[in-house]
Amino acid sequence: xxxxxxxxWLVPFAAAQHMPRYRWExxxxxxxxxxxxxxxxxxxxxxxxxxTDNGLALYEKGKWRTFTTADGLAHRAVLSLSLxxxxxxxxxxxxxxxxxxxxxxxxxxxxxxxxxxxxxVYGVTVQGDYVWVATAAGAxxxxxxxxxxxxxxxxxxxxxxxxxxxxxxxxxxxxxxxWGGGVLEYDVKTERWKDYNxxxxxxxxxxxxxxxxIHEITTSVSYVNKILWVATYFGASRYDxxxxxxxxxxxxxxxxxxxxxxxxLDGTRTWFATDKGLAYFDGANWAVYRPxxxxxxxxxxxxxxxxxxxxxxxxTAPAHNYVFGVDFQGDDIWVATAKGLSxxxxxxxxxxxx
Amino acid sequence: MLRLALLTVGFALAATAQYPxxxxxxxxxDARRLYIVCQGTDELVVADxxxxxxxxxxxxxxxxxxxxxxxxxxxxxxxxSWADTxxxxxxxxxxxxxxxxxxxxxxxxALDARGAFLYVANRISxxxxxxxxxxxxxxxxxxxxxxxxxxxxxxxxSHGFAxxxxxxxxxxxxxxxxxxxxxxIMEIDATRQVxxxxxxxxxxAGVFHVAISQDGRLGIATMLRPKNLVPLAHxxxxxxxxxxxxxxxxxxxxxxxxxxxxxxxxFSLPFGVAIAPDKSKAYLSASGSNEVAILDLNRVIAxxxxxxxxxxxxxxxxxxxxxxxxxxxxxxxxxIALSGDGRILYVANRLxxxxxxxxxxxxxxxxxIALGGTxxxxxxxxGERLFYSSKYAFQGQFGCASCHLDSTIDGLHWDLExxxxxxxxxxxxxxxxxxxxxxxxxxxxxxxxxxxxGPRTERFFFRSAGFAGQDLEDLVSYIKSIPLRxxxxxxxxxxxxxxxxxxxxxxxxxxxxxxxxxxxxxRCAFCHSGKYYTNQATFDVGTGKPTDRSxxxxxxxxxxxxxxxxxxxxxxxxxxxxxxxxxxxxxxxxVTNDLAKDELNDLIEFLKTL
Numbered sequence: 003x004x005x006x007x008x009x010x011w012l013v014p015f016a017a018a019q020h021m022p023r024y025r026w027e028x029x030x031x032x033x034x035x036x037x038x039x040x041x042x043x044x045x046x047x048x049x050x051x052x053x054t055d056n057g058l059a060l061y062e063k064g065k066w067r068t069f070t071t072a073d074g075l076a077h078r079a080v081l082s083l084s085l086x087x088x089x090x091x092x093x094x095x096x097x098x099x100x101x102x103x104x105x106x107x108x109x110x111x112x113x114x115x116x117x118x119x120x121x122x123v124y125g126v127t128v129q130g131d132y133v134w135v136a137t138a139a140g141a142x143x144x145x146x147x148x149x150x151x152x153x154x155x156x157x158x159x160x161x162x163x164x165x166x167x168x169x170x171x172x173x174x175x176x177x178x179x180x181w182g183g184g185v186l187e188y189d190v191k192t193e194r195w196k197d198y199n200x201x202x203x204x205x206x207x208x209x210x211x212x213x214x215x216i217h218e219i220t221t222s223v224s225y226v227n228k229i230l231w232v233a234t235y236f237g238a239s240r241y242d243x244x245x246x247x248x249x250x251x252x253x254x255x256x257x258x259x260x261x262x263x264x265x266x267l268d269g270t271r272t273w274f275a276t277d278k279g280l281a282y283f284d285g286a287n288w289a290v291y292r293p294x295x296x297x298x299x300x301x302x303x304x305x306x307x308x309x310x311x312x313x314x315x316x317x318t319a320p321a322h323n324y325v326f327g328v329d330f331q332g333d334d335i336w337v338a339t340a341k342g343l344s345x346x347x348x349x350x351x352x353x354x355x356x
Numbered sequence: 357m358l359r360l361a362l363l364t365v366g367f368a369l370a371a372t373a374q375y376p377x378x379x380x381x382x383x384x385x386d387a388r389r390l391y392i393v394c395q396g397t398d399e400l401v402v403a404d405x406x407x408x409x410x411x412x413x414x415x416x417x418x419x420x421x422x423x424x425x426x427x428x429x430x431x432x433x434x435x436x437s438w439a440d441t442x443x444x445x446x447x448x449x450x451x452x453x454x455x456x457x458x459x460x461x462x463x464x465x466a467l468d469a470r471g472a473f474l475y476v477a478n479r480i481s482x483x484x485x486x487x488x489x490x491x492x493x494x495x496x497x498x499x500x501x502x503x504x505x506x507x508x509x510x511x512x513x514s515h516g517f518a519x520x521x522x523x524x525x526x527x528x529x530x531x532x533x534x535x536x537x538x539x540x541i542m543e544i545d546a547t548r549q550v551x552x553x554x555x556x557x558x559x560x561a562g563v564f565h566v567a568i569s570q571d572g573r574l575g576i577a578t579m580l581r582p583k584n585l586v587p588l589a590h591x592x593x594x595x596x597x598x599x600x601x602x603x604x605x606x607x608x609x610x611x612x613x614x615x616x617x618x619x620x621x622x623f624s625l626p627f628g629v630a631i632a633p634d635k636s637k638a639y640l641s642a643s644g645s646n647e648v649a650i651l652d653l654n655r656v657i658a659x660x661x662x663x664x665x666x667x668x669x670x671x672x673x674x675x676x677x678x679x680x681x682x683x684x685x686x687x688x689x690x691x692i693a694l695s696g697d698g699r700i701l702y703v704a705n706r707l708x709x710x711x712x713x714x715x716x717x718x719x720x721x722x723x724x725i726a727l728g729g730t731x732x733x734x735x736x737x738x739g740e741r742l743f744y745s746s747k748y749a750f751q752g753q754f755g756c757a758s759c760h761l762d763s764t765i766d767g768l769h770w771d772l773e774x775x776x777x778x779x780x781x782x783x784x785x786x787x788x789x790x791x792x793x794x795x796x797x798x799x800x801x802x803x804x805x806x807x808x809x810g811p812r813t814e815r816f817f818f819r820s821a822g823f824a825g826q827d828l829e830d831l832v833s834y835i836k837s838i839p840l841r842x843x844x845x846x847x848x849x850x851x852x853x854x855x856x857x858x859x860x861x862x863x864x865x866x867x868x869x870x871x872x873x874x875x876x877x878x879r880c881a882f883c884h885s886g887k888y889y890t891n892q893a894t895f896d897v898g899t900g901k902p903t904d905r906s907x908x909x910x911x912x913x914x915x916x917x918x919x920x921x922x923x924x925x926x927x928x929x930x931x932x933x934x935x936x937x938x939x940x941x942x943x944x945x946x947v948t949n950d951l952a953k954d955e956l957n958d959l960i961e962f963l964k965t966l
Binding site: 090102109115116117146147148149155157 | 459495498499501543552553855
């Protein structure tokens, strides 16, 4: 209680006023999800896709429907989702291959039936006619027009570690988070690869902050408006093509350095899925949404650019602190957590001064 | 000497003969013109419906297949299946205006009601191109099913928009080995330009034309239900193919499959379909039986709504309740089109080079439009007529083309011979380049095509009559002349991509990666050698099953092998990859187990160029 009072007192009211606030509605097995462990979420208009530890779930018109291996899904554990915004087909990364959902039909690609590098598929993204895939044995690219698979690994890229974990594509560049191997960049025009690594090597302390990638163990990349965000297990990095800027829990509003996902809206406004809550950065101020770590009561924390903290009174919170991923539905946000899927519905009333 | 002279004339004729081979057609909105797609002469032929004479010919791309016409009749679009393009034709000047890009082997085409977007079904790339006609650019491709071919737009609604577009596909989904085939009708939301649903068709392989009623509430697609998993010994029981339709839409409330065959009378290879404007009748062409069937749609709908709706498909007595008449037409009737008032039906007779004109009230042919072309039939053309005819099989049930759809494959594996259930399951082999690759049959027991297609056909397949004498020679001539579809995976300049080059080196290698020599019999290029990539021998590659008569299999030619899944003698490998990732654990089908995944991918990229 005393900490809360101090927090409220310290932070200028304006910063908290401008940070998005949400009323959270949570979905679990109790109300239709096939499993509480939700690894990924993807929004397709009014439809919500959730990749869980026990199948793919679709929320439509107020009801959940589940797709399993019996429906053709490659594996029950769905790790990542990517919507083809042109066709509204959904690409599904699973622990047992890559699947594609198209209007009720699921087609599956595995290392035995197709040119996919490996069946452990961590990430997938669509870039025009290409589908880029992150697997435990390097990167794969499917040309959907010709059916040709191209594999990228230690033999034809600077990838010294082939455990690719996530992928993000823009028109000009494709970025891979390589778990233990930094970031790999593919230049669409030159068709060349380049790697970005932590100048501190594999040290788990930061010797040279802002001189490069924060850490080699990367878990997620997000590339929008020529800005690259990288999530690692040891902080976050932002790269604008010239300069790196790194973020740690000790000097930013990140609630933890252990990041599962980063997703930027425009290169500046960026969301972070961490093991200690969902975080948002608007370019200056930070907000954290979670059940409080100690009391488990709904909590929203705001940190302004000067480092001042404020606890914003809230009545709801995401389903769990351990957050795997997010996606956006207009101003709404959907959050995949270890204990359910959460829907953040914006609250537009002003915060009452206490 | 006379024989030599005739032979010489025959060769010369074969080289120069041109047959229009009409495959599809459309009536202009004012009913005054008929636009006919002529596959054999690469033309859009324009006929005057009143005089039944040809009034124009427009050169289009190679092997045109599908057609669409704008509501105002000012533009016609023709898909060029071997050029991978669409030709836009100005109907006022009868000139080609633009050539638009499409996918691999564009087939059917449909316009949205405003004529703003063209949807093209691509048979080889298995997708639907959505083309913005304002810019000529392909906006996107929608995932279709294997062998996407025919497509239709629902009539415009009160706002002037087609609400849905429906597409079919001629090859079934490649599923589990020895599982019943599965197909679908794909429904596209024309407003959002996305696939909205897929209507499943169980036990179906080969779905052809599809039509939608004027009110948009009823759809009909022609299709085949092959009985490929029971021996053809059951032909006498009507147990080879179910020539059928799928009816769907709001009038039906789901999808119902209904038979077109009747006891002792089969409607072989149903293909074209049209629905009368008042929804009273449907018209269907049978490309193997050379006839058009007229269906009473009220009775069709009643059957499809009956409590027995799901049982009717195997009841050959039910079709008699809704088939009103059969009208004989020319050989190999394909696309059909109704005049706007529904009084005249036009039928494209592909192997007669004519269009039949049917008075739908009188239910008889009242005229024929001749499309020109070489009058004398070459032996290849005569053979082609035999290939597409179903009259040789018991009660006219099926013909060569029932399995070799458009002279290709059907994507199925068959339990053909009467040697017991599950014995000697055989993949349907491609016919391209098969002519010079004896021996034949998967076990190589037939030394030439005359043996393969002659008396054996009568005994094992047709159970009635077979090909003999001049007919057999003609048929063999046709099979040897089946044209080779262009390979879509080669670069235009004939060079190989780096991945294909690497794959070629693997295909031709004589050493493992560790430097140890590969025995000749384990080298890809040893068995798959020569012009057609076969040494024309039989070989045990370790893929035989206890149910196979012999572990020795004929080495197949690899022409367009990328298109002929499933693979191996029994079709057990669903993809090229599975040949080696699943069915080659001991390197008996080429040494591949020392290859990394990307190297196997390279090998496959090379194989796709053959």
